[in-house]
Amino acid sequence: MEAALASWQAELPIQRVASPNQAQVRLWRRKPPLGPGADGALRASHGRALLELRQVQRLGQWQLEPQVEVVISPGQRPEAIQATSLHELGHAFGLWGHSDDSGDAMAVSPNAKPVLDLSARDRATLRWLLLQPGLGP
Secondary structure (H helix, E strand, O other): HHHHHHHHHHHHHHHHHHHHEEEOOOEEEOOOOOOOOOOOOOOOOEEEEEEEEEEEEOOOOEEEEHHHHEEOOOOOOHHHHHHHHHHHHHHHOOOOOEEEOOOOEEOOOOOOOOOOOOOOHHHHHHHHOOOOOOOOO
């Protein structure tokens, strides 16, 4: 999980906080809940990113803020945990879609060889997202 976080941190300013209650993205190593597959049926997965919008007060004003729970199954090989973490963190950082290129971290299904770093396409998608009004730093 640390290596995956470091890959994203090369592209985004990520600040770690002391308490999970302060975090907008929380990482957990436990069995992910069942989620809908492409056909709508519930299915298991090695990782899942769960988005929730919360109303919080910042500097005296109420605003909506995302909170994402990233859940990674601990019962995988270390390389698979890294690849799954890289993919699910991409969702947590705003890349909610999937790529059709198996060499991308955000590929719709995992490659036989785990993707352990962001591809040029992953980086370009993130940069495009950050240029959107109201989404960038």
